[in-house]
Amino acid sequence: MNQPTPAIVSQEAVRRLPRLALLLFCLAYVVPGFVGREPWKNADIAGFGHMFELARGTASWFAPTLLGQPPEFDALLPYWLGAWAMQAAPACMPADLAARLPFVMLLVLTLVATWYGVYYLARSPQAQPVPFAFGGEANPTDYARAIADGGLLALIACLGLAQLSHETTPSLAQVAFTSLSFYAIAALAYRPLLAALGLVAGLAGLALSGAPAMALLFGGGGLLISLLDRGGNGHTDADRTAAWRSAAILAAALLVAAALAWRLDLWRWRIGESGLARDWRSLGRLMLWFTWPAWPLAMWTLWRWRRQLISRHVALPLWFALVAIVTTWMTPSSDRSLLLALPALAALAAFALPTLERSVGALIDWFTLLFFSGCALVIWVVWISMQTGVPAKPAANVAKLAPGFEPSFSLLAFALALIATAAWGWLVRWRTGKHRVVIWKSLVLPASGAALCWLLLMTLWLPVLDFARSYTPVVRGVMRHIDQPGCVESFGLNRGQITAFRYHGQLDLRPASREGSCPWLLAAAQLQPSMAMALDMRRWQLVSSVRRPADANDNVLLYRKVSQ
Numbered sequence: 039m040n041q042p043t044p045a046i047v048s049q050e051a052v053r054r055l056p057r058l059a060l061l062l063f064c065l066a067y068v069v070p071g072f073v074g075r076e077p078w079k080n081a082d083i084a085g086f087g088h089m090f091e092l093a094r095g096t097a098s099w100f101a102p103t104l105l106g107q108p109p110e111f112d113a114l115l116p117y118w119l120g121a122w123a124m125q126a127a128p129a130c131m132p133a134d135l136a137a138r139l140p141f142v143m144l145l146v147l148t149l150v151a152t153w154y155g156v157y158y159l160a161r162s163p164q165a166q167p168v169p170f171a172f173g174g175e176a177n178p179t180d181y182a183r184a185i186a187d188g189g190l191l192a193l194i195a196c197l198g199l200a201q202l203s204h205e206t207t208p209s210l211a212q213v214a215f216t217s218l219s220f221y222a223i224a225a226l227a228y229r230p231l232l233a234a235l236g237l238v239a240g241l242a243g244l245a246l247s248g249a250p251a252m253a254l255l256f257g258g259g260g261l262l263i264s265l266l267d268r269g270g271n272g273h274t275d276a277d278r279t280a281a282w283r284s285a286a287i288l289a290a291a292l293l294v295a296a297a298l299a300w301r302l303d304l305w306r307w308r309i310g311e312s313g314l315a316r317d318w319r320s321l322g323r324l325m326l327w328f329t330w331p332a333w334p335l336a337m338w339t340l341w342r343w344r345r346q347l348i349s350r351h352v353a354l355p356l357w358f359a360l361v362a363i364v365t366t367w368m369t370p371s372s373d374r375s376l377l378l379a380l381p382a383l384a385a386l387a388a389f390a391l392p393t394l395e396r397s398v399g400a401l402i403d404w405f406t407l408l409f410f411s412g413c414a415l416v417i418w419v420v421w422i423s424m425q426t427g428v429p430a431k432p433a434a435n436v437a438k439l440a441p442g443f444e445p446s447f448s449l450l451a452f453a454l455a456l457i458a459t460a461a462w463g464w465l466v467r468w469r470t471g472k473h474r475v476v477i478w479k480s481l482v483l484p485a486s487g488a489a490l491c492w493l494l495l496m497t498l499w500l501p502v503l504d505f506a507r508s509y510t511p512v513v514r515g516v517m518r519h520i521d522q523p524g525c526v527e528s529f530g531l532n533r534g535q536i537t538a539f540r541y542h543g544q545l546d547l548r549p550a551s552r553e554g555s556c557p558w559l560l561a562a563a564q565l566q567p568s569m570a571m572a573l574d575m576r577r578w579q580l581v582s583s584v585r586r587p588a589d590a591n592d593n594v595l596l597y598r599k600v601s602q
């Protein structure tokens with residue numbers, strides 16, 4: 039017998055969020071960070087480097103390398119997507135911008151799949167609100183749409199999503215295909231054909247993006263939940279047929295993903311002593327801020343819906359979240375593994391909305407208002423200080439952290455930042471005004487505040503962030519001494535540095551040899567003591583030590599070959 043639902047929702051509380059406003063809001067979150075910047079260290083430019091090599095035809099499509107170095111993340115599809123985009127792009131488009139275009143679509147896929155996944159979970163009979171004695175309860179379709187709006191807002195509000203979702207790395211592909219798999223399992227009972235296609239694409243995409251084990255765990259848990267799911271009363275032939283049909287589709291998709299990973303040799307064991315012996319306090323802090331504000335709402339959902347824990351609308355996102363969280367604690371790349379939990383945590387957070395008390399909603403609003411308004415104020419004050427010198431201390435701090443940076447003014451960036459700040463002020467006034475209560479109302483300010491701060495960073499602070507996080511200043515410093523691009527040997531350079539010198543400097547980098555076949559040598563400064571053992575340093579004369587403004591660990595030494 040089904041336990042009563044904790045959701046008590048009237049039709050008045052499920053008014054839809056205006057579609058145009060939602061689309062513009064998503065556009066304002068997606069586009070900044072992909073347009074107008076250089077590739078950033080470390081994973082972003084390294085991923086672009088592997089795509090660049092594939093597009094130029096200097097690396098194997100099934101074993102990408104960068105000057106002999108394999109990718110940090112064992113993946114294929116994300117690098118293929120970036121390389122194909124560069125090959126298809128017009129010659130006038132910068133290669134790094136072309137490589138980002140597929141990743142823009144992957145972020146859009148993440149948002150869309152999360153919305154529809156939450157929507158179909160909210161259509162489940164066990165997720166419906168309590169029927170009123172005299173009518174007036176929320177219509178199932180309107181209720182599902184309002185819950186899905188809340189889930190999308192909860193995802194965008196997560197602090198950890200912003201930077202990692204705007205990089206050209208396999209991490210974004212993994213979270214996109216995780217979201218697609220989540221949607222497909224949620225929709226199997228309602229749209230079996232479309233969901234089956236999405237499930238095969240999602241699990242296979244995860245396998246090709248370097249997470250075949252995650253694909254099998256997600257799919258296996260979804261298979262079990264589908265077999266246990268009883269829909270309405272669970273005793274009709276139609277219920278049993280739908281459950282077995284969903285299970286068969288899931289099993290087939292799992293076989294496809296496993297066979298693909300085995301055929302392309304994508305299985306890797308990443309759990310070891312470095313993954314298990316972790317700093318639990320730092321990981322705990324990561325969990326707290328990275329998934330904020332979804333995690334407290336998700337915990338509230340588990341408590342209020344504790345009698346429906348085996349129902350698909352709770353069990354499915356809970357399983358996805360648990361798999362990603364456990365992986366976070368056991369693998370070295372904690373933040374990128376935790377990224378995969380965000381769509382599921384957002385789904386759990388959405389089901390907290392119809393059970394929140396008014397005082398809890400007010401607490402969320404006030405905290406969000408103070409936090410994001412303070413962050414926006416800091417961003418504006420620092421920018422004004424960089425432009426005018428008043429107040430003096432923020433500009434002095436920037437000059438200390440990024441020596442050599444020269445501020446510049448962009449009218450377009452200033453206008454966009456001003457519009458976004460005005461929109462934030464209007465939203466705050468709307469949220470604190472007297473109007474009808476809608477269940478997604480409590481997540482408007484968290485999502486808008488996260489989007490506002492991200493947009494301000496990617497407009498007002500973009501020049502200084504580009505200067506501090508890209509390798510362009512280092513490349514310029516080296517190119518001042520090299521007459522023209524040509525053959526240059528390299529020793530100890532990381533993937534990001536190799537990519538920067540090949541892409542920005544158009545240098546023909548080659549591994550350093552003892553004989554010295556090129557007139558120039560670039561070496562990582564921190565490896566200078568070991569160079570004498572690997573190379574004949576009598577052949578080389580130090581020309582310059584080029585400092586990376588924001589990180590002394592990325593300093594580069596430039597040598598010129600001397601005649602013997």
